[in-house]
């Protein structure tokens with residue numbers, strides 16, 4: 001898994017320590033048990049407000065989220081090709097709903113369960129290798145749409161002091177993804193040979209969840225890093241008690 005975060009970080013230079021969250025971000029007191037009720041909606045609402053860049057935090061927009069380049073390794077069973085994506089656009093986050101957001105103050109962990117009804121990837125792709133029994137190659141545009149995609153995210157935090165304030169950083173993250181169904185299209189497979197393209201697309205459609213499971217760890221690692229990176233952009237500038245209250 002190789003990931004270029006350079007353009008994601010380009011605007012970080014402008015932002016600095018001791019920044020404030022937008023006042024429209026809802027705060028939850030983590031030391032009160034009511035945070036279990038407060039946090040899911042606070043997080044949902046923050047995600048929805050990230051449909052534009054937040055300059056004083058150096059935050060890029062999340063809707064859509066642009067990633068210049070991403071390479072996912074081949075799987076171990078069905079997918080015998082690495083997946084090269086360029087000009088990747090992730091969208092659908094503005095319809096996120098979170099059913100769980102548990103913060104454990106003693107262990108400094110945050111567990112999130114959120115569903116994105118239509119998590120979509122639009123991209124340029126390059127593929128060359130095998131899918132199940134068939135060979136595949138292509139270079140063109142495409143998209144993937146994950147229906148009712150569950151994101152289970154766990155963050156483990158470290159804590160440090162700066163200028164008398166407490167800040168968190170992320171020391172570990174884990175993402176699990178589970179979709180109910182996946183639609184996709186890949187244009188220009190086999191240099192435009194429609195017959196071969198239709199065959200391999202049918203094979204993939206009939207087995208799409210099994211095929212995706214084979215390469216899912218690569219996607220989970222990549223997107224987990226991206227989400228952690230974005231969250232850390234906030235954490236490194238805003239003292240933790242100004243984030244959560």
Ligand SMILES: *[C@@H]1O[C@H](CO)[C@@H](O)[C@H](O)[C@H]1NC(C)=O
Nearest residue numbers: 051063064091092093094095
């Ligand atoms: C979510 O964002 C997309 C653009 O990525 C937009 O077309 C859509 O209307 C937005 N949906 C909501 C509920 O804001």
Ligand SMILES: *[C@@H]1O[C@H](CO)[C@@H](O)[C@H](O)[C@H]1NC(C)=O
Nearest residue numbers: 124125126127128138139140
């Ligand atoms: C895929 O197409 C792009 C744009 O036409 C080109 O720059 C790139 O070199 C191609 N990649 C391969 C592996 O042929």
